[in-house]
Amino acid sequence: MSVDNIHHVNSLAELEALFASTTYVAVDFFADWCGPCKAIAPHYAALAKQHSAPGVLAFAKVDVDHAQDAARAFAVTAMPTFLFFKDGRQVAVNGQAAIRGADPRSLAAAAEKLGGLAKKRMAAA
Helix, strand or coil: CCCCCEEECCCHHHHHHHHHHCEEEEEEEEEECCHHHHHHHHHHHHHHHCEEEEEEEEEEEEEEECCCHHHHHHCCCCCCCEEEECCCCCCCCEEEEEEECCHHHHHHHHHHHHHHHHHHHHHCC
């Protein structure tokens, strides 16, 4: 993980390793050439800084051009696409299985929900 609290994932195997070590994972599938991806990146980074909890909640970024196996595994065809996982399985957050496009309000709501779940899990541990 880098200093920005975001795991920069380069392959499906790396993403699966993150799933194995972390209860909740939010994943940003992006591309360097994608304007909306660049626009939402600072929001995602701020949410990661605010809500990350080692072993409980992680935020990851997957460059679809460099980790095509991961993008294919989750049928990502539009960027940015944000997916959410619990115990390695994709889950809906606030009724949304995915957030497609640069939607800071939906993304913040999903991060808040996951952050709350992570805090409950840590308090129960």
